[in-house]
Amino acid sequence: MEAKILLSEKDLPEVWFNIQPFLPKPLKPPLHPQTKEPIKPEDLYPIFPKGLIAQEVTQEPYVPIPEPVREVYKLWRPTPLRRAYRLEKALKTPARIYYKDESVSPPGSHKPNTAVAQAYYNKLEGVERLATETGAGQWGSALSFACKLFGLKCTVYMVKVSYEQKPYRKTLMEIWGGEVFPSPSGNTNVGREILAKDPDNPGSLGIAISEAIEDAMQHENTKYALGSVLNHVLLHQTVIGLEVKRQMELVEDYPDIIIGCVGGGSNFAGLAFPFAKDKIEGKEMDIIAVEPTSCPTLTKGLYRYDYGDTAKMTPLIYMHTLGHTFIPPGIHAGGLRYHGDAPLLCALVDEGVIQARAYTQNPVFEAAVLFAQTEGIVPAPETAHAIKAAIDEALKCKETGEEKTIVFGFSGHGHFDLAAYEAYLQGQLSDYEYPDEKIKEALKDLPQLC
Ligand SMILES: Cc1ncc(COP(=O)(O)O)c(C=O)c1O
Numbered sequence: 001m002e003a004k005i006l007l008s009e010k011d012l013p014e015v016w017f018n019i020q021p022f023l024p025k026p027l028k029p030p031l032h033p034q035t036k037e038p039i040k041p042e043d044l045y046p047i048f049p050k051g052l053i054a055q056e057v058t059q060e061p062y063v064p065i066p067e068p069v070r071e072v073y074k075l076w077r078p079t080p081l082r083r084a085y086r087l088e089k090a091l092k093t094p095a096r097i098y099y100k101d102e103s104v105s106p107p108g109s110h111k112p113n114t115a116v117a118q119a120y121y122n123k124l125e126g127v128e129r130l131a132t133e134t135g136a137g138q139w140g141s142a143l144s145f146a147c148k149l150f151g152l153k154c155t156v157y158m159v160k161v162s163y164e165q166k167p168y169r170k171t172l173m174e175i176w177g178g179e180v181f182p183s184p185s186g187n188t189n190v191g192r193e194i195l196a197k198d199p200d201n202p203g204s205l206g207i208a209i210s211e212a213i214e215d216a217m218q219h220e221n222t223k224y225a226l227g228s229v230l231n232h233v234l235l236h237q238t239v240i241g242l243e244v245k246r247q248m249e250l251v252e253d254y255p256d257i258i259i260g261c262v263g264g265g266s267n268f269a270g271l272a273f274p275f276a277k278d279k280i281e282g283k284e285m286d287i288i289a290v291e292p293t294s295c296p297t298l299t300k301g302l303y304r305y306d307y308g309d310t311a312k313m314t315p316l317i318y319m320h321t322l323g324h325t326f327i328p329p330g331i332h333a334g335g336l337r338y339h340g341d342a343p344l345l346c347a348l349v350d351e352g353v354i355q356a357r358a359y360t361q362n363p364v365f366e367a368a369v370l371f372a373q374t375e376g377i378v379p380a381p382e383t384a385h386a387i388k389a390a391i392d393e394a395l396k397c398k399e400t401g402e403e404k405t406i407v408f409g410f411s412g413h414g415h416f417d418l419a420a421y422e423a424y425l426q427g428q429l430s431d432y433e434y435p436d437e438k439i440k441e442a443l444k445d446l447p448q449l450c
Helices: 048-058 068-075 084-091 112-125 137-149 160-165 167-175 191-197 206-217 233-235 239-250 266-280 343-350 361-374 382-398 418-425 437-445
Strands: 015-017 060-063 081-083 098-103 129-134 153-159 178-183 222-224 255-261 288-291 302-307 316-321 355-359 405-410
Touching: 015 239, 015 266, 048 112, 048 233, 068 112, 084 206, 084 361, 098 178, 098 382, 112 129, 112 137, 112 233, 112 343, 129 137, 129 206, 137 167, 137 178, 153 160, 153 167, 153 206, 160 167, 160 178, 160 233, 167 178, 178 206, 191 206, 206 222, 233 239, 233 266, 233 343, 239 266, 239 405, 255 266, 255 382, 255 437, 266 288, 266 343, 266 405, 288 382, 316 343, 316 361, 343 418, 355 382, 361 382, 361 418, 382 405
Parallel strands: 098 405, 129 153, 129 222, 153 178, 255 288, 255 405, 288 355
Antiparallel strands: 015 060, 081 098, 302 316
16 A cells, blocks of 8 residues: 555656647637737747647647656656545545655656746747746746756746745745846836836736736747646646556546646646547546636536737737736635636536536645645645545545545645635634625626637
């Protein structure tokens, strides 16, 4: 009975998995923000390197992982798949619970799986600096780390409320050479305009993305990097699920239920997509995406074309959205506060391959504390959403007596989130549901396209 299912470095996947050719219906194309026509690859050249644009649209089922990327991955990959024996015992469940531990990476989450790949492709094409946004600071630290390893500079626009809540994430970014601005900042036109109207604006991912894109477009040899949502980001994250498949084979098991938390959808997709292919091809399993009730994109958002950012600089993407003007309440799971979701994930939710559910904060932190007290690791608040769902599913098994296999994505640790835990322990967190009227209001701002 092994608690850690480990692979050796030679088992590190040599390819990423692309779900696109297996979709029941092809994705609706992204549209140009001005012309509203499908965008052409050239439209994206000012902000992304060609290598990544090609990955955005490829229909190849497997994409080779470049050797320099695999070499960096080896700093922490393959990551352990752990069996949560002590949590199972505490729940008295007959279910087998496994979790894929992405918290062992240097920045503490799954984010460097794509940060390293993105830094590599930019370096290959002579880019000197990357500009990006970050919510909780996980993505900004992952990109700062990756840029340092490939000799690039990195500028990070960090959502102001997180910048204030998480000063040590900023320090981490600076250790890896990143330059960090609270967003909205005085560094860009978008930021200056927002601050002029509302000096206390708490920021949002939508605003930070606009700032980072503006920075990239206005500077030579600078490009933009996004930490979630886009097809190439999800592609890079599939190294997670591909490893889990091998690890499950080692213990001769296969998931009945796969669970992950969703901000933009990248860690979830990384774990779930290699299995979603099996489901599309007939295998039975439940695949559950978990989000907060305060930002209920998949469970309550509209499935429509919308902008990816507040200033309408990104292409229009077909996704579940709460509206690009959405400013979320300052809940502690900062990484789950984006107004939209990955189009690939939305398409599979729409097809019924993946189901979505939402939880409020307090039960999520309760689950996180139980996890920390049994399995030891303090989870990131984002990750705790997946833990809550895994516990609920395990408790259902207790009622029915079913010995199901549950696998969830442990997307990151919470060592920089202790202020949130403190607030929870002191009973200061409120449970917030994003009101339906607000969703109706946001509908008014959506571009009038179907
Ligand atoms: C630990 C952790 N998990 C999950 C997420 C959500 O992002 P995504 O849905 O892209 O995996 C974040 C985002 O910052 C994060 O830091």
